[in-house]
Amino acid sequence: MADKQFVYFFGEGTKDMKKLLGGKGANLSEMTNIGLPVPPGFTITTETCNLFYELGKKWPEGLWEQVLSNLAKLENKMGMKFNDLVNPLLVSVRSGSAVSMPGMMDTVLNLGLNDKTVQALIKKTGNERFAWDAYRRFIQMFGDVVMEVKHEKFEHALTSMKKKKGVKVDTELTAADLKELVDEYKKIVMDEKGVSFPQDAKEQLKMAMNAVFDSWNNNRAISYRNLYDIPHSLGTAVNVQSMVFGNMGNDSGTGVAFTRNPSTGENKQDGEYLLNAQGEDVVAGIRTPLTIDNLKKDMPKIYDQLMDIFKTLENHYKDMQDIEFTFQEGTLYMLQTRTGKRTAASAIRVAVDMFKEGLIDKKTAVLRVEPDQLDQILHKRLDPKEKEKAKVIAKGLPASPGAAVGKVVFHAADAVKEAKDGFKVILVRTETSPEDIEGMATAQGILTARGGMTSHAAVVARGMGKCCVAGAEAIKVFEKSDYFTVGGIRINKDEWITLDGGTGEVFLGQMPVVDPELSGSFGEFMEWVDTFRKLGVRTNADTPKDAEVARNFGAEGIGLTRTEHMFFEASRIKAFRKMIVAKDEESRREALMTILPFQKQDFIGIFKAMEGLPVTIRLLDPPLHEFLPSEDKDIAEIAKELDITFEELKSIVVSLHEINPMMGHRGCRLPITHPEILEMQTRAIIEAAIELTKKGVVVKPEIMIPVVGILNEVKLLKKQIVQIADALIKKNNVKLDYKVGTMIEVPRACLTADEIATEAEFFSFGTNDLTQLTFAFSRDDSGKFLPDYIKKGILEKDPFATLDQVGVGELIKIAVAKGRATNKDLKVGICGEHGGDPASVEWCHKNSFNYVSCSPYRVPIARLAAAHAAIKEKTGEIFRDK
């Protein structure tokens, strides 16, 4: 172990050694190598940190020797020495892991100062105040970060000193004041920790290194890694770098900058700096930094040099950089460079521009934008600055992105009414049901107290591209009394609230909203995306409007049209209810016939919007009780409407009640007991298709049977569908191709897919229900325990948001393999919410799906995710599953 290289001098590493040297260390080496002015120093590897823990918080043999020899090299290079009374070496010590973890550990600056070297610094700089201030800052930082003295103690002493001296800001304190403060600080350390402040620079370095290692596993760091899925095994590096000072007068300064604009992507540097300041002064916010442009005037030489360096960096790194710099007495030093974080708009523009500038190829440009980021540019957002100040009253699941501001209403009917009166409203409910559709459509946003990422509210809202916060369990909704409570506050009808669907936050009052804008580069970028993509991308759309939106976003057809929503419109619900309460088949048929023309018009609209593209229509899916009221008051009212007695309707409602409706009388089980529903729907679909075909419109209907688990279900229903469809086609003498397939959402369908595929022409995996059944997690109820599951690490992710590849994925693989074994032409797609989740899209690509289908606003995301998967397969980063 002693021959292992624990320490790399800047220049010994490269930018590709992030894992070993951390991001900061690797890039300091890289910049050194390409000749940029980096203050010399060395990096202790992340492996060392891991060894430190393996050895029970002990140093591996040979580490100190390697540190000492690199220190000697540094002293030699700088012509300075630790503890030297003439030319003392001062260093900064910083942590730095492979993945940036801001705020994990504060930086220690000016290490090497002590009671003697401070005198040397005075002599060398001729600036007594500067030296005492540096020493004072060092004790404060080291005391806090390394020795764990409460920082309030130091702050209190500083405040007292200012009071005593009658000054307001630190800079007004004199050298003598600061010297006095150093004494007080040292006394604080002695009082708090029972030891004197370490005077030997090597001792200081040892302690600082230990502190950095320790910081890797402090609570803050562990939580951060859990939150952002960062492996705990990475470890942190320690960077020891010779100090440069931005606070040595007006020819010194410090700043940060992006090589391009991180908000817009404009090809112009963006940053700020302060003269005569250290990095922490910029952060402290006492003085207002200037924009980089001003540097041209203030320090033209430095400015020009910086611009050259930016070019060099971009040419070298082939990406927009986020850098830190300091200049000391007219000399520029680079302290950090890393890939700059950016908004989606910026990411797209930078990618497109850099391709055009010849910096990167198209493949790289496409990989530069994260699919999930696109949500930002497709939806309204809250103004980030205003958000910081606002009061969050509750937090739910970020069920559908965007922002919404409106007056609270508790009933769909109220939403419709108030919207008609010109008010913006937010519909708040314990949970939504299909009856609420119209209210949801007119509301600005939806807030529910119950339900997960695939609850009714969430799915419908995403389909509509409407902001939704779901499952905010802290909220108690009293629909009947028109108010909700949360954390002791009561919010009445017509009070204003604001939702952030991207974070799940709920705010009291009205907040300013920023509209989305699709930059000019978006269209061009998405065209490139499609040149790489292998996987088809369709949309889930229930209306012509949704279909149009999705087509504009690049959808190549519809993967799922849910027909149940069509029954809830006022003009139809009555007829449908008449069907449900009818005593015999004939009256059921009669009631359905009044819906047929409406349903046909629905399909005509959707087929037109998707002309030439396939449209998958799912037959009626939900249990019939969802179409009937449950409260006695409503039963009475609707019984009157239907011209039957309260008792009759009540008895039907009771007999239709189900204990577990998710596994009840729904899906294909409806047409098996009520064939007339299927007949009506098949007629509506095929008649609509025929009518358009006659007008020359190309229509490709795909009829999908839901909740299938048994071959004979498909056999029986397909026979009925084909009989009706073929008779109509023959009668009308048109050429019309249609397909009949099944939604695969029941585990048994997967396990017997070889049988089912002999009848089905396509499989569309309904991964919402498949996830429910495979886990036995009711999506309506799992909110009671799923948060605990994530918190306790039982599950890494919500399986309703990202496909569970190990369990549900395994079942789907079985189904695809079995299905294709008996039907090699079987088309395979996914139409659950996972169709719009990038990780799940990649999985579908790996498993040779034909397409994914997602809500309209996620179509661009799915397209990009599919392109990423295809590119990654080409570069060997991922492989097809066997």
Added chain:
Amino acid sequence: MADKQFVYFFGEGTKDMKKLLGGKGANLSEMTNIGLPVPPGFTITTETCNLFYELGKKWPEGLWEQVLSNLAKLENKMGMKFNDLVNPLLVSVRSGSAVSMPGMMDTVLNLGLNDKTVQALIKKTGNERFAWDAYRRFIQMFGDVVMEVKHEKFEHALTSMKKKKGVKVDTELTAADLKELVDEYKKIVMDEKGVSFPQDAKEQLKMAMNAVFDSWNNNRAISYRNLYDIPHSLGTAVNVQSMVFGNMGNDSGTGVAFTRNPSTGENKQDGEYLLNAQGEDVVAGIRTPLTIDNLKKDMPKIYDQLMDIFKTLENHYKDMQDIEFTFQEGTLYMLQTRTGKRTAASAIRVAVDMFKEGLIDKKTAVLRVEPDQLDQILHKRLDPKEKEKAKVIAKGLPASPGAAVGKVVFHAADAVKEAKDGFKVILVRTETSPEDIEGMATAQGILTARGGMTSHAAVVARGMGKCCVAGAEAIKVFEKSDYFTVGGIRINKDEWITLDGGTGEVFLGQMPVVDPELSGSFGEFMEWVDTFRKLGVRTNADTPKDAEVARNFGAEGIGLTRTEHMFFEASRIKAFRKMIVAKDEESRREALMTILPFQKQDFIGIFKAMEGLPVTIRLLDPPLHEFLPSEDKDIAEIAKELDITFEELKSIVVSLHEINPMMGHRGCRLPITHPEILEMQTRAIIEAAIELTKKGVVVKPEIMIPVVGILNEVKLLKKQIVQIADALIKKNNVKLDYKVGTMIEVPRACLTADEIATEAEFFSFGTNDLTQLTFAFSRDDSGKFLPDYIKKGILEKDPFATLDQVGVGELIKIAVAKGRATNKDLKVGICGEHGGDPASVEWCHKNSFNYVSCSPYRVPIARLAAAHAAIKEKTGEIFRDK
């Protein structure tokens, strides 16, 4: 095809050719071969019938030629000829498939009679009346069965004739009357069918053969096969046999007999006969047949000959036979022999006796009793004779066998109260819930309107060995008003009803019940059974009493103890409710501590009853809301009891409400959010085990975690269990081995069984829930469509009664293979209701399970089924699945 043998002369076949010749044909050949007096004839094969259908109801080439040549052989043998004017050949034509299908097609007797041969018959027999009666009967049978003339027409003519002649019974009609009737019958045929009655015997035979072929697919036959799971591909044979006449005077006669007693198994023939009669006269019931014993006096020679034949048959067939015989003018003929159907008691006695007589070996004896039959001797039954007369008011599922008579009550509390007052009651509910346990225990039987074979009522009743009819959907129960209605009748509280749990029938009033009796052979027989069995058989038992019953029935341990029922006892439910409504962990813990001593006593009782055998205890499984009331009235009452406000309790009830409780906050999800429940239960189990161990009682606890789907669930909970258990064992300084395993009932657990088996020491498949989730069939709700599924042939069997091998079985196979791959010592069992179903037990044997576990009263059935499977594996009839 023309070289195929379509026709076998009696004697050309053997008893093992049932598939080809049908049961009747094969045995007629066999009897011919062993020298018994069988009237000669031939059999047209079942293959011919299948070919007939394949050819679109046409005869295969060569068939008629083969029939003709066999007919010639028959004529030759008999010295008689078709259409002969001196010695005309008359034959019977009968269907006969491989599996007996009584009533599928009536027999045609006396074929060959026509206007001329009837005269020859007169001359030959000198009995004019006999000949005209034979012709008359032939036209009637042939007209009805072959020509499809409505049989009422003939009956009407016969009745008119009797009226006209002023006589009461057929036998009073003279030869002249019958001759006149023949003319009328022929006229009826002409009027109805427009053709004259066929006069050519060969033509008659052709038509009769076609009629038999056709009859294979008449509605009655198809329904019968669907009902009894008989493959439609079997086809029927046609038996053409020369006629013998039992109605040729007082030295002629006909009868049926069993070689041993089919009710008791006593080794003494049992049967009846009529002198001067044909088979149909016995059936018609005009004359009362005599028991076989009387034949000794009437026809001693025939009697002796018959007794010899019985011996011969039993020695040859090695089983009890059910035979038909006729004697004509002092000569005995055998018309049929087949294996005799028998009661369970008879089956056991015959098997044991025949082994002792040296007729069969033990293996054969064990195979002679069908596992399902044992239900008969373990439960009360309705007197079969009384049952025939009684009025069935409803039919539900035969959820738990036995019979029950009692006064109707609608509330568990009423059941308890009335039982205390000495009344027998039947608890009638829409569905039962755990709250009803005590009422169910005191009731004679349970009747529910909703729920399937694994509904709460069904499962609990079977566990208690109590009669239950579940899911009688025609019944509407009005619990609040204390009555139920069915088919227009209203049955009030305290009215008497009777249930047959073996058929699902519900009767009005009180009916006599027969107590079960275990014959002397039962114990001996079951000992033999266990010498063959490889599969372990455990029981599902929640109380010491159930455990004892099961142990007496041969259970080798407990496969499932449900702990939730223990919480419903009055003394505990309050404490448990206090736990649920507690605001913090401490009060929850406090409430649970008051239950601990009770729970510990439960386990002590069960451990004692199962001393030395493994006892698998499942941790609390149901969602917490099952322990709270749902009606406002009850909420108010219980809130008072718990010393909280109505609003508080109501709000808890509302917050615990679940849309799909089956997939909600239950099973291992409870201890993950409420670790203190698991702590209390682990302590109760281990403390009970320690207390007994100290007294020298050998205890083998197996702690089972329910509803597992994710490795980390098991990891987390097992760690907690082991910590508590090991600490207690160490503190008490005893040696106690215990296991921790999981119930496998969630599809994801099967799919990730390789992961889960690294932590679990055993898998116990909970096939009830696994079936629910794999099919997405809620067992509480599937009653709405499952009957349609069976009726329409979508499913052959209720998957809750018999394991669905294709779907659910596939998932279990995946789980077993994966689980044993990472844990070769993994114990695998099944504890769903399928553990007591013979077909499912065989499947478990084939898949190398370690054990099955079933309700106490099904333990003997499972033992026998397991023995059958082991024997069948040895004989190569079944194979282990790979």
